[in-house]
Amino acid sequence: MVSVSAYAQAIVLLPFVSFVVALFARDNLPKGGAYSGIAATAGSLLLSLATLAAVYGGRTVNETFYTWAVGTGAQDWTLSFGALIDPLSALMLVIVSLIALLVHVFSLGYMNDEGEEDLPRYYAGLGLFTASMLGFVIADNLLMAFMFFELVGLCSYLLIGFHFREPGPPSAAKKAFLVTRFGDYFFLIGVVAVFTTFGTAAFAGAESFPHLAEAALGGDATVWTPGNMAESTWFTIVGLLVLGGVIGKSAQFPLHTWLPDAMEGPTPVSALIHAATMVAAGVYLVARMYGFYVLSPTAMGIIALVGGFTALFAATMGVVKQELKQVLAYSTISQYGYMMLALGSGGYVAAVFHLTTHAFFKALLFLGAGSVIIAMHHVEDMWEMGGLKNKLPVTYWTFLAGSLALAGIFPFAGFWSKDEILYETLIHGLNEPLLLIGYVFGLLAVPVTAFYTFRMVFLTFHGEPRSDLARDPHPVRWNVKGPLSVLGVLAVVTGGINLVPVKKVLGIKGIDVLHKWLNNDWGGIEGLSSHHYAKIGPYESGYLFGGEAATVIAGAAVSLTLALAGLALAWRLYGVADPAEHTAKLGQIRELLYNNYYQDEYQVRIADAVRDAASGADTFDQGVVDGVVNGVSSVSLLSSERIRRVQTGIVGNYALLLTLGLTTLLVVFALIGGWFQ
Amino acid sequence: MVPVEYYLLLSSAVFCIGLYGVLTRRNALYFLMSVELMLNAANINLIAFSLMWGNLTGQTFALFTIALAAAEVAVGIGIILVLYRNFGDIDVMDAATMRW
Amino acid sequence: MSLLLQATTDWAFSVRALAPVLLVALSGLAVLGIDSLWPDERSLELVAGTAVAGTLSALGLSLWYLASGTGQPGGGGAIRLFSETIIVDGTALFFIAIVTSVAAMVSVASYDYLEADENPGSYYSLLLFATTAMTLMAVANSLATVFVSLEMASLPSYALVAYLKTNRGSVEAGLKYFLIGAVSAAVFAFGISLVYGATGTLLLTDIAAQIGGVGDLDGILGVGILMIAGGFAFKTASVPFHFWAPEAYEGAPAPISAFLSSASKAAGFVVAFRVFAVAFQPALGVAIDWGLLFGILAVVTMVLGNFAAATQTEVKRMLAYSSIGHAGYALIGLAAVTADANPANASVMGAAMAHLFVYGFMNTGAFLFIAMVEHWGIGRTFEDYAGVGRKAPMASLAMAVFMFSLAGLPVFGGFFSKYILFLGAINAGFWWLAAVGAVTSALSLFYYSRVVKALWFEEANGSLDALDSKPTGLYAAVIVAGVVTLLLLPGFGPVIETAEAAAAALFA
């Protein structure tokens, strides 16, 4: 029987092979490499499902399969690659490989059918992207995670900049890589610090860094800290350093600016980035090393606040966007903010739940948007659309399902997961005022989300067509409809994997499958379970209205009401035959929102300032540093010019100088020798 | 008997006179003659000290010096001759095309 | 095992001991004879061949003597002839080898240089007589023989510098050389007379013995030593008696510049080494700290020579100044001598001797390359040298070797000699001399690399068609010098060992 570890490696290698094939076989491939990519990701998906089943059967994996480099002596660290297959990573493997497969299929319609050039490069990029993300998911240590995290960044660069012949995509790709690189800088310091502190970067096991950190705080182990810093402080710092990478990749405030620009990439790539790979990587990383974060209340608080703030902040910007994918981009930032909020407030399961549901409905929305874009001949402005509902029924209905999920409307998937996040934040926040701020942010974002989501839906699909393109859209084929249908179903039903409120209110046992799954009920790895996190975590639960069920109902009612309110407002304003640009009424605020709170501007200004400083340094270098070098040579040559003037060419002067020299020597040595005393 | 210090004073005076001539005369022949004076100052010393030490080394060497001085003048005159041919003068300061 | 085991006074023995000197002298006379017997025939091949044969045989003989231990501690000790006025020992043979090898290269190279000359016989006889005098300087062991041989070397040199009778530069150079030389000779003679006055003898070993008892005459001795030092400073082109050198080297025919700056300088140093090491070492504590004197001269000479060379526009004049700078390096060999520590003295002086040996090849080669350029007639400045590397790669490569070796790059022979010289100075306690030497060496790299730059990097300014002629003799001499300079890096061992042994014998 093949080991689960071998499955894990094969899952990663399959898409990698498709990358290599696409890279070298190039033009000899059918469909530019799409088929090999589909085959590879389908294989990965099957193996992922098998892995999931294996984990369900209690067969988890935590083993090293390749030693990259080892130290001996004092720094006897092992830098290695290994697979950590537990309930969390098994679930994530399925999500990633499923979305990747669907994106590959969808790309047949979006890229091949649209006659794009350079398809092998595209599919090579997709393959590598998928492989990198899968490698990241199975990583059993922080270094390996970092390495694949970076590869994910590379692939996003390559894919966002796929249309390199236009000016926009290369610039967006550069920005995406650079901004996330800035976050990764902190991440890398974090990795280095983890190695230095614990001597290992393993996620799980007795010799893992979360475990050692726990032991150190409990006084059962000693670890290195810089300058004898208190361990708890140092762990907080390390956690925040790693968080830098998360903020970058998961597009949290203030490093979210790259993500909307990344819409320059082909739409299937956006789906992959937003739903399952790059952006998800950040949140997944926090979940992966959650056992470390929960040891630091400060770090948790910061995660929660950043997440909550980002959720609201990004949602507000989504309100005024005119382009379909831009709205989705901000919604992604906002939704990942929710996940961070959940993680920061102790809602580990809630975060993973939302990660799962979001993966499906966001992939669905992006692919739906892609379908619209195909239909609209690559026009993305929603004001050019309208009335597509009847022309693109499959797209419309699936898109609607996704939108309802995104808006958090009962009983779609998003409702369950978002509600659980808010619930967890609330019950923990009752004892922790900081979390309450996060909760308020999260709650306020709910109606905004519903509003912009349905503004998008109404503008795109409802009303009268507002352009010729919208009146006669390009039809889409099975390869577009198929993935949409799969995801549409998932967006509706995924909530069912974790019906916690139902359980709590009605007391039906066993319907909180995800909870039990992540609680290692069917097996898992010691120390990586939700109950372990809850045990060592900093939060106590509190309840309103005297009980758990009441709190659940109250929370759900509030958020659903707010969501419906937002939806209603959108219907009222945009659900008409010929909607007007109501955002104009917002005046100054619209400008502010439309310009993304001038976040890009200040970051550009920072970049400019750095470049100015660089030119200053260059001037300094050429003038002063090199000037000194050239100055030394000039001074030498100048003294040379002076010295050689002694040789006047007139022999009488020579005789005189010779005599003077001899006389001087005579006098000097007469004095020294005392000849004439 | 004249004390040897007197000879030394004399020779030094002759040497300095010769040196003075070297430094002030522009005419190549005067220059040569001044050098001869300096050499003769050495000869005075050699002979005087030869007497003082009571050996003939100094006197013998003085003869060599005189001979060499003559040879030197011979070469010198030759050079002065070609100097005159090339520069039309025997002013030693004139030949100053090479410098620095 | 010495070739010469007989007692001194024997004439045949003396002739054999002095055979290298006599061979050169005889070849000089032969050239003179050829020229006198057939005054109307321009027998360039014959006289050049005689000169080369004479110098090469003298070189071979001196090397043989050196190798077999003649005159050295291992072969019966120094051979003293003619009432000790002549000495044949390791130092003498070593310098005879330097002088004759330079003379041989110059003789070969002059063959092409004199192609159009009316009377090569006179040139070669002067050259050979000067060489004879220089070999005599190497064996001189009395102030009398020192003075006579030194003048004997100077007189033909004056004539050789002014050899191009219709060339104003040559004549001017000859005049300046002669005038400064005459004054220096007078100073030198006066100094000898004073030393004689203080010690009553001219024999070097006797002077050393007498110095302890000079008493009140220490002032006279001191002035005498200072003036003798002046005489040597002239011969070696050291400050402040160096003024003749830039002009003489620039104005003279380039082979003569090579000869003067290498052989004549080496000869000046050998007498200086011998006189100061043998005769005046005891005076260090009595009359004058001549170590300090040479230290000052060394520093000033190194600085002036190297700095003045840095901004020259003519290659030959640059080399002239660099030659002055190298005199400064060699002076360290005298400056680092102290009254007691004998091993260190021998070591540093031996290093200076070895440096002069290497210098003899690399400097001669450099000047002979200039002779080649003069032969082609493409000009004298750095700009005129532009692009020569393309047309004459072998010669230009050799020139690059000379330049880098002169600069002391560790790639060639010049590195070891300079390095061991500085190391010797440090070991003897004179780190400041080594420091000045190192700094000026660094500067020297700049101006030496200018030549390489001009030859190889720059595009030719004008036509270089003249380079199509390949002067065989010049080429041969330059290539030989280059190969030897290169081989002296791996093969430096015998040179330094011989030199150290010879120097140790001087101080024994």
Place this chain on the structure above:
Amino acid sequence: MIIEALLAATFLSAVIVFALPDEYAPKTAFGLSLVPVAGSLYMWATFTGSGNALTGGDIAFQTVLPWLEVAGYTFQWYVGVDGISLPLVVLTTFLTTLAIVSAWTPIDTRKSQFYGLMLLMEANLIGVFTALDFFAWFVFWEAVLVPMYFLIGVWGGPRRQYAAIKFFVYTNIASLVMFIGFMMLVVSLPINSFGLPAITQSLAAGELGNFYFLAPDALAAVAFAALFIGFAVKVPVVPVHTWLPDAHVEAPTPVSVMLAGVLLKMGTYALLRFNFTMLPEQASAFAVPIAAIAVLSVIYGAMLALAQQDLKRIVAYSSVSSMGYVILGLVAFTEFGLGGATFQMIAHGLISGLMFMAVGVIYNATHTRLVGDMSGLADRMPVAVWILVAGAFAYMGLPLMAGFAGEFFIFVGSFGSTVLPSAPLFTGLAMFGIVIVAGYLLFAMQRTLFGPFRLETEYELDRAPIHDIAPLAALLAAIIVLGVVPSLFWNMILDATVPLLDLLGGGAL
């Protein structure tokens, strides 16, 4: 005797190529350069040394022969390799061969001289990395400069003469400073050998005496400073780096490859061998200023790169930045620090070689290197451009490429250094270089390689010929292999660097 054979074969190849007519020189040089490649790979395959060559380890392929005996000192012909030098020898031979191939397009005059000099330089570089007697080493060390001087001065760009002389004089003066410092040290030791192991072991035994008025401690400090300055110029570190951009910009592509790829490593190799092996206590005492210089080099060098408009200047300054990491790794004096520094020498050698070569291929086609003169080249020369992109990402430290391995080893090694006070702070600051490097490379790539195609010079752009691309691909493959399997070199490097830690009692943690 394999080292002697390697040196002899390379010198002989140089002579042969010098003597060949121009039209045969390029391919013959390539063919002959495969001999040292094979030789070095054979050495690699049969390497059996262990420990550090200087501290008494088992030296592989060792030869000791007496050479000269002067002034009481013995000079030897003493060569051998350990885990530090062998990878550098392999790097040298490998890179030289590729550089020779990359010269086929751009070098069209005086070919036999060019290739002869390249081989001559290779021979001397092998000598530098294998010599274990100071004098043999020093001769090779300086002998490298001479071919380089000619290669820049004869085949360089418009300001080649200035650049060549500046390079030559600057680095030679530095050598002189280093040489003086080293001599002060050696003459104050009670040994009569210039063998580097003997000197190291004598120093480690605390046998250093006075040098005139300098007490042993002061002497060691002065000597350390002199050695550091001497090698720092070669590395180069800020503020003695200004010769480098001039040299790189003027040098033809293959020469830049050698300069950045191997010659800079001479400086760090010597720093490791001399400063950090022979005088570890001084290295520890000067740790803070050296680390400050390292950080300054990283950040300032990267800032300078950011300001450049010439692609080659960008890569040149980025070398300054990357070599700063090496210094940081050395000064940390930990296992991963020293090992990482050595590994980074190899990694940077390959990566900067690739970058210079790729820029060269672009220059061959476009005849410009100015960022503003072109855009969208990916459209016309895709293979070269995408390899350049890969190289740029390697430069940025992309995982699973050699640069990441080197940098990560250094960072992880230096962060917890006990030798360097405030090590986390210095490491953290230096690491910011990975952001700036991404900044300038991405900006430059975006403007030149991507966007709509535009070219200001009047040349037809063709796909690069295969012999331009092949060395790029070979380098990229090597970079990836080394990034994925660093243990190819890492184990032997560690084997040779770990003994050094004993000199300071462990170094880390």
